[in-house]
Amino acid sequence: MALSDALTSTVVLRALQRNITGAVKNRAAAADPVMIAILARDPVIGPMIGALLERTSLIDLGQAKAASVAEGAAQTAATAPTITSIAPSPTRREFARDLMDSERSFLAGLGRGEGLAPDILDSFVAEGADVWLNTVLSDVLGLATSASYSLGTTGTSLAWSALQNGFLDHVNRGAGSPEGVFVGIKVKGIKDLAADVLSLDGAVQFASQVQQFLNIGRTGYIGEFFGGLRLYMLDDVATSGVDDVGLMVSAAGIQTRHDIVPLPEESAMVVVQASAGGAWVSCEAKRSTTTSAVTRIEHSFREGVAVLDAAGLTKVIYKSS
Amino acid sequence: MASRASKNTAGAPNAPSPAPSAFVAAGKPPASVSLQKPIRGYAPPFVLMAKADCLEITGGEVLPSIARIEAVPGRGGNGPGDSSDPSGACASMERQGFRRIPDDLAFECWGETQTNAKPSACAYRDWYESDRVGGIWSETWSRPRVVLGATRWAHDPDGKRNFQRAVLRWLTGADTVDPEIVAEVSRPALDVAMQYLSQAQRHPQSRLRLVELVAQIPRSVLPEDLLPYAPDEGQE
Numbered sequence: 022m023a024l025s026d027a028l029t030s031t032v033v034l035r036a037l038q039r040n041i042t043g044a045v046k047n048r049a050a051a052a053d054p055v056m057i058a059i060l061a062r063d064p065v066i067g068p069m070i071g072a073l074l075e076r077t078s079l080i081d082l083g084q085a086k087a088a089s090v091a092e093g094a095a096q097t098a099a100t101a102p103t104i105t106s107i108a109p110s111p112t113r114r115e116f117a118r119d120l121m122d123s124e125r126s127f128l129a130g131l132g133r134g135e136g137l138a139p140d141i142l143d144s145f146v147a148e149g150a151d152v153w154l155n156t157v158l159s160d161v162l163g164l165a166t167s168a169s170y171s172l173g174t175t176g177t178s179l180a181w182s183a184l185q186n187g188f189l190d191h192v193n194r195g196a197g198s199p200e201g202v203f204v205g206i207k208v209k210g211i212k213d214l215a216a217d218v219l220s221l222d223g224a225v226q227f228a229s230q231v232q233q234f235l236n237i238g239r240t241g242y243i244g245e246f247f248g249g250l251r252l253y254m255l256d257d258v259a260t261s262g263v264d265d266v267g268l269m270v271s272a273a274g275i276q277t278r279h280d281i282v283p284l285p286e287e288s289a290m291v292v293v294q295a296s297a298g299g300a301w302v303s304c305e306a307k308r309s310t311t312t313s314a315v316t317r318i319e320h321s322f323r324e325g326v327a328v329l330d331a332a333g334l335t336k337v338i339y340k341s342s
Numbered sequence: 343m344a345s346r347a348s349k350n351t352a353g354a355p356n357a358p359s360p361a362p363s364a365f366v367a368a369g370k371p372p373a374s375v376s377l378q379k380p381i382r383g384y385a386p387p388f389v390l391m392a393k394a395d396c397l398e399i400t401g402g403e404v405l406p407s408i409a410r411i412e413a414v415p416g417r418g419g420n421g422p423g424d425s426s427d428p429s430g431a432c433a434s435m436e437r438q439g440f441r442r443i444p445d446d447l448a449f450e451c452w453g454e455t456q457t458n459a460k461p462s463a464c465a466y467r468d469w470y471e472s473d474r475v476g477g478i479w480s481e482t483w484s485r486p487r488v489v490l491g492a493t494r495w496a497h498d499p500d501g502k503r504n505f506q507r508a509v510l511r512w513l514t515g516a517d518t519v520d521p522e523i524v525a526e527v528s529r530p531a532l533d534v535a536m537q538y539l540s541q542a543q544r545h546p547q548s549r550l551r552l553v554e555l556v557a558q559i560p561r562s563v564l565p566e567d568l569l570p571y572a573p574d575e576g577q578e
């Protein structure tokens with residue numbers, strides 16, 4: 022198909038448009054090793070990427086050293102200080118859109134049993150995955166406002182050294198992990214950091230990390246710094262008063278949980294049905310409640326997010342404007 | 343109808359012709375455009391929590407850091423169902439030592455005493471109607487408003503600090519925290535400030551940021567080198 026032909030196709034136009042929406046940034050962030058590790062513990066998504074857990078418990082035996090005891094004597098046992106156990110509650114999430122006339126044409130065909138072309142089906146499935154990703158990331162970032170630990174200072178711009186010191190404190194608490202840490206902040210925080218590195222001394226400015234930072238990519242992934250801090254520019258970062266409240270999180274910091282959504286029988290056509298071996302997001306074309314025409318696309322899933330280890334969460338505070 | 347009568351009079355044979363300037367002044371009336379747009383966006387209901395050893399520096403003081411627990415089903419330990427019930431997430435925070443701040447904790451904000459005697463039934467929380475179902479729940483010290491169709495936020499940082507002082511009294515029974523704790527909580531910001539200080543002579547940007555940051559750090563812990571960048575005593 023020539024490019025000019027492609028541009029007349031609704032689906033291709035939609036595909037081109039998708040590349041400039043905020044979901045692009047979230048897709049990049051969702052591929053982060055920390056996010057993957059979090060999702061790997063999810064009982065529904067986990068099996069698809071090689072792990073299975075219904076419930077997660079953390080046991081902290083403390084960091085004490087072994088004591089010297091006389092031969093034949095037993096050491097008195099202290100109570101293990103912390104055992105944390107959580108099971109996030111998956112709740113049903115829905116995303117529904119009534120379709121415009123141009124899109125109804127193929128849905129009318131769908132209602133007559135003519136089926137969907139694979140590219141249209143892919144478009145809806147990809148849209149559902151984006152909706153799900155946006156929701157998960159929004160819920161993960163939304164936990165920042167309840168984090169016990171923080172870096173940065175209210176009412177001030179985000180400083181590069183504050184981020185570095187905060188990262189080291191985060192790791193020093195025992196929250197470091199082989200996956201490194203994930204940091205999501207808004208564009209204002211990224212601008213703060215960019216202005217900050219430009220005021221560094223000349224030799225430091227030309228360091229490869231600084232040059233990498235200034236060469237910001239177009240997906241929202243800014244780069245990896247300090248040997249394990251991966252920085253993302255995201256839209257769904259929380260705010261509190263004059264501040265943005267971004268999130269630094271290790272893989273052990275958060276637990277997600279998904280369940281499969283059963284689909285109602287009255288659905289006009291199931292595009293993707295969730296099943297034991299299939300997707301966790303269902304996408305269905307439904308008849309409108311007010312007309313007999315098929316006019317509505319709904320994506321459904323069940324998702325819950327909770328703090329697993331409070332030490333693995335640090336809120337990133339900086340002045341929002 | 344006034345407009346019909348006016349039109350008939352103007353069109354009568356013996357009526358005087360209106361001056362050209364009258365046509366210019368009257369012109370074609372613009373389509374009716376209302377500048378009163380609804381506030382845009384959605385923010386879920388929430389509760390605030392705090393604990394005595396979770397502190398922050400703000401405006402030259404050390405005050406409790408406030409945790410916001412949003413009543414989003416499925417988030418933070420909340421169960422399914424009622425979207426205004428944050429009890430699951432609150433229980434999770436209580437296991438970490440946080441306490442739910444009472445709704446009737448009065449404080450000064452926006453020049454008046456905030457109490458729970460208002461529609462939200464909570465001193466620190468307000469609700470605003472918006473273009474989205476559910477509207478916007480906001481802390482009392484942040485108010486949404488519409489400017490030329492865009493939603494902007496006005497903040498009262500002093501009001502927030504008044505609330506944090508009230509929370510400190512509620513948590514500890516004291517108005518201030520121990521000087522050693524002030525020094526410990528201020529340490530990360532002091533580290534950043536000292537780095538800015540080393541660059542402040544060469545870079546105006548660093549100097550501006552230093553002034554911004556030092557204004558938040560308690561004066562009692564500022565080393566002598568940083569005092570020239572601090573606001574005068576009694577000022578923020």
